[in-house]
Amino acid sequence: MASLNLNQIISNSNTSFAVNRRPGLRLPSRIGLRVLASDSASAEPDLSITVNGLQMPNPFVIGSGPPGTNYTVMKRAFDEGWGAVVAKTVSLDAAKVINVTPRYARLRAGANGSAKGQIIGWENIELISDRPLETMLKEFKQLKALYPDKILIASIMEEYNKAAWEELIDRVEETGIDAIEVNFSCPHGMPERKMGAAVGQDCRLLEEVCGWINAKATVPVWAKMTPNITDITEPARVALRSGSEGVSAINTIMSVMGIDLKTLRPEPCVEGYSTPGGYSCKAVHPIALGKVMSIAKMMKSEFNDKDYSLSGIGGVETGGDAAEFILLGANTVQVCTGVMMHGYGLVKRLCEELKDFMKMHNFSSIEDFRGISKDATRSNPTKESSQERTAV
Numbered sequence: 001m002a003s004l005n006l007n008q009i010i011s012n013s014n015t016s017f018a019v020n021r022r023p024g025l026r027l028p029s030r031i032g033l034r035v036l037a038s039d040s041a042s043a044e045p046d047l048s049i050t051v052n053g054l055q056m057p058n059p060f061v062i063g064s065g066p067p068g069t070n071y072t073v074m075k076r077a078f079d080e081g082w083g084a085v086v087a088k089t090v091s092l093d094a095a096k097v098i099n100v101t102p103r104y105a106r107l108r109a110g111a112n113g114s115a116k117g118q119i120i121g122w123e124n125i126e127l128i129s130d131r132p133l134e135t136m137l138k139e140f141k142q143l144k145a146l147y148p149d150k151i152l153i154a155s156i157m158e159e160y161n162k163a164a165w166e167e168l169i170d171r172v173e174e175t176g177i178d179a180i181e182v183n184f185s186c187p188h189g190m191p192e193r194k195m196g197a198a199v200g201q202d203c204r205l206l207e208e209v210c211g212w213i214n215a216k217a218t219v220p221v222w223a224k225m226t227p228n229i230t231d232i233t234e235p236a237r238v239a240l241r242s243g244s245e246g247v248s249a250i251n252t253i254m255s256v257m258g259i260d261l262k263t264l265r266p267e268p269c270v271e272g273y274s275t276p277g278g279y280s281c282k283a284v285h286p287i288a289l290g291k292v293m294s295i296a297k298m299m300k301s302e303f304n305d306k307d308y309s310l311s312g313i314g315g316v317e318t319g320g321d322a323a324e325f326i327l328l329g330a331n332t333v334q335v336c337t338g339v340m341m342h343g344y345g346l347v348k349r350l351c352e353e354l355k356d357f358m359k360m361h362n363f364s365s366i367e368d369f370r371g372i373s374k375d376a377t378r379s380n381p382t383k384e385s386s387q388e389r390t391a392v
């Protein structure tokens with residue numbers, strides 16, 4: 001028993017059992033120990049969470065993108081201790097996807113973007129995975145065989161075609177993945193084929209496609225939202241009403257990193273051409289917090305937010321950044337560009353910093369503080385509300 005850690009403790013509806021990897025052997029409950037441990041002044045805060053029935057040792061999730069692009073890097077993420085991994089987005093036919101180089105441009109703090117300045121903004125014009133679907137599926141299967149208890153989430157995107165979405169869902173689910181995140185949000189991800197943000201920005205289309213997906217999927221579905229829309233609560237509401245278990249926000253923000261003043265071409269530039277791309281990293285964090293706060297408030301007022309989940313994404317590089325998302329109501333926190341810059345070991349620092357924050361406030365679990373800051377805000381003043389305030 002001594003070798004079990006507290007994060008391996010689960011409770012079912014009536015009785016609690018430690019997670020047991022040997023079928024047939026029932027281990028006694030350690031929930032009592034957890035309660036005692038969290039009551040003690042010297043106890044470590046418990047970062048473990050259960051979200052849509054998925055148990056994670058901590059709320060830190062690899063966000064879809066280069067850090068979840070193949071077996072080797074996803075295995076590395078699990079080995080380093082990430083709570084879950086969202087793989088790079090896949091679709092049925094990778095042959096349609098051509099990823100160009102260079103596809104990234106960086107914004108640095110400091111005078112004239114000095115090469116020594118800290119990277120604060122990151123633009124990419126990367127599309128979804130260009131690796132054959134069969135290869136990605138084989139690797140999902142291998143990962144689940146090696147790590148049956150770790151949470152692997154497939155990110156999917158398809159054209160406006162019910163049969164194609166259904167086939168893709170069938171094929172990813174056959175690998176044993178634990179959940180699906182649907183990419184309704186890539187700003188440059190083939191909108192001409194009604195893919196990515198082209199769906200997330202059109203609530204009628206979203207409702208129809210989300211309906212197909214939720215009728216088919218047998219694992220929890222998270223709908224990933226685009227910030228490139230006037231009111232992000234509208235698509236989030238549609239996604240939840242259409243049966244999704246969760247919402248993830250945000251994907252990248254439509255951007256042009258800059259213009260090369262010698263060549264007069266926008267960056268990043270490939271053979272003389274460019275296209276607007278998606279902005280991420282520290283610079284988007286305040287915008288992401290604003291979007292997550294709006295969604296969290298909507299979820300609380302219109303849905304029983306205990307039954308649904310919210311994944312905060314955007315510019316996370318510290319445990320404090322993650323705490324902010326959780327304080328606004330997020331259950332999990334995803335990191336993409338932060339991992340590209342600091343490596344997979346970042347999760348250890350994130351966990352330590354989040355624990356330090358929790359100790360400072362005597363929070364013993366994530367639920368102790370989830371959502372408590374969103375209630376300290378009011379809506380922006382509208383005509384009506386400012387009249388109300390004047391009257392008061």
Ligand SMILES: Cc1cc2nc3c(=O)[nH]c(=O)nc-3n(C[C@H](O)[C@H](O)[C@H](O)COP(=O)(O)O)c2cc1C
Nearest residue numbers: 063064065089124250251280281314315335336337
């Ligand atoms: C290079 C790059 C590629 C990305 N590819 C995907 C993708 O395939 N699917 C997806 O849903 N999001 C993708 N994203 C968006 C991230 O998952 C995330 O939503 C966004 O970058 C904001 O978080 P961050 O600041 O932690 O990177 C990508 C981001 C970057 C930087």
